Amino acid sequence: MAGLVLKDVRKSYGQVKVLHGIDLEIKQGEFVVFVGPSGCGKSTLLRMIAGLEDVTSGELSIDGQVVNDVPPSRRGIAMVFQSYALYPHMTVYDNMAFGMRIAGTDKAEIDRRVRAAGAMLQLGPYLDRLPKALSGGQRQRVAIGRAICRDPKVFLFDEPLSNLDAALRVATRLEIAKLNESMPDTTMIYVTHDQVEAMTLADRIVVLSAGRIEQVGPPLELYEHPANLFVAQFIGSPAMNILPARIVKAGAETVISLKDDSQVTLGIATPISEVGKSVSFGVRPEDLSIATNGQYLFEGTVSIVEALGEVTLLYVDGPVEQEPIVVKLPGIVQIRKGEKVGFVADPQKLHLFDEAGKSYIKI
Numbered sequence: 001m002a003g004l005v006l007k008d009v010r011k012s013y014g015q016v017k018v019l020h021g022i023d024l025e026i027k028q029g030e031f032v033v034f035v036g037p038s039g040c041g042k043s044t045l046l047r048m049i050a051g052l053e054d055v056t057s058g059e060l061s062i063d064g065q066v067v068n069d070v071p072p073s074r075r076g077i078a079m080v081f082q083s084y085a086l087y088p089h090m091t092v093y094d095n096m097a098f099g100m101r102i103a104g105t106d107k108a109e110i111d112r113r114v115r116a117a118g119a120m121l122q123l124g125p126y127l128d129r130l131p132k133a134l135s136g137g138q139r140q141r142v143a144i145g146r147a148i149c150r151d152p153k154v155f156l157f158d159e160p161l162s163n164l165d166a167a168l169r170v171a172t173r174l175e176i177a178k179l180n181e182s183m184p185d186t187t188m189i190y191v192t193h194d195q196v197e198a199m200t201l202a203d204r205i206v207v208l209s210a211g212r213i214e215q216v217g218p219p220l221e222l223y224e225h226p227a228n229l230f231v232a233q234f235i236g237s238p239a240m241n242i243l244p245a246r247i248v249k250a251g252a253e254t255v256i257s258l259k260d261d262s263q264v265t266l267g268i269a270t271p272i273s274e275v276g277k278s279v280s281f282g283v284r285p286e287d288l289s290i291a292t293n294g295q296y297l298f299e300g301t302v303s304i305v306e307a308l309g310e311v312t313l314l315y316v317d318g319p320v321e322q323e324p325i326v327v328k329l330p331g332i333v334q335i336r337k338g339e340k341v342g343f344v345a346d347p348q349k350l351h352l353f354d355e356a357g358k359s360y361i362k363i
Ligand SMILES: Nc1ncnc2c1ncn2[C@@H]1O[C@H](COP(=O)(O)OP(=O)(O)OP(=O)(O)O)[C@@H](O)[C@H]1O
Pocket: 013, 016, 018, 036, 037, 038, 039, 040, 041, 042, 043, 044, 045
């Protein structure tokens, strides 16, 4: 079982603590995506799994074996970086073969693996080219091919697509999804800043913030049931709108009062003892729609309209000054800047967080 287990894994650089105790189990064959703000420790964690960084304390196991002191070459891991790190003077074929030659793999086996990886990644026509004669996307595919040739038990990717332009990112993302399907027993851990990559590739997403895990779960679970304000605002784009509020009625349904004294009923249960407490009320831009019968969740003046074709984003001056509410409507909408519009949302799609930012459980 090439699963991974991290137990209270910590990392410090001198006095600076970077990871504060990571507990995580990853099953064999799982595709796990690490997300989090810049500097939160994603690459550090990945590099520790690869063996490129020491584990300061805690235990890291691969395949049931503690590998804290096992060198990278003996962990059965391959890593693909943002910068492809190809040898510029070697052909595509030789770049992919190099590691196996060093390891003393026999020539026929090297040839078989290079051609198989080349075919999988549609690199067949380019095997004799030097990296400089390839596009960015093709170079990244060579880097991935080189990793495949090593037949790793665990595949690590650190933002492999972030140097590619939008169209190539999509194409290469699909390649990675196919690769994952064709290697069902290979565990993959993938770091990205890209919401779409995280949501579409992951079996489970790990949300990190400042060296700690905020939540782990399948993409839609994180989207629908974020454990806290951080995850709520990190998963989803544009981010969830958050408004300060106060609980005025608790129970199976909760009623809150917003800053402008308007009241909102949510399909969220809160204990009676919460009445009077300050809370944060959350609603996703895509869960808001235009009110048609004069009843609305909030009303505001549209200050900016961004028509993207497939969707229209409205920035609305709502109940909280200086913080426009973002509304995402499907398609093209005939609304102009300066218009006053009322918006509604399904009470089941509203979110509520306590003062510490923890989510109230939805019923
Ligand atoms: N060799 C090092 N010495 C000291 N501090 C380091 C070292 N490497 C990383 N750090 C610090 O550790 C923290 C985590 O860095 P890391 O590269 O893991 O972040 P990241 O989540 O991958 O960020 P990004 O999204 O920008 O790639 C950062 O604050 C960084 O400055």
